[in-house]
Amino acid sequence: MAMIRVSDISGDREAQELTFSVGESHYEIDLTDAEVEKMKGDLGMFLDVARKPAQKVSTASFDAKEVRVWAQKHGIEVHPQGRIPKVVLEQWKNR
Incomplete structure (x- = not known):
């Protein structure tokens, strides 16, 4: 049986898991495609100038x-x- 993800925001089905970090804190959240796009829009000015992290030593x-x-x-x-x-x-x- 396939796992069905439910949005942590709206409760809608067909959500996807999104992971992100702020400082030393790491987060996971299940969001629909529309919610992911809204989050990206809200973070847009930061994402536009952010850089990908260098590979870290575990x-x-x-x-x-x-x-x-x-x-x-x-x-x-x-x-x-x-x-x-x-x-x-x-x-x-x-x-």
Whole structure:
């Protein structure tokens, strides 16, 4: 039996799943084609100037604490919280 998606906004059938992110928060919502178009229209000025993200290093592929300790031991400045710069991750992976 095929799964039927229902719009989270209108309750209409034949919706599609849409995923998006704002900052560090990731979202999923089921919308009809018309609702997707409305969302794109509402975000239009932002979408027109936005750029696609560079391919990210998966956080599952490293232990952030381990990378920070390694960086400190090698005199590389890394903030105690937040993202670890890609260049530092590459250095750590090539150690």
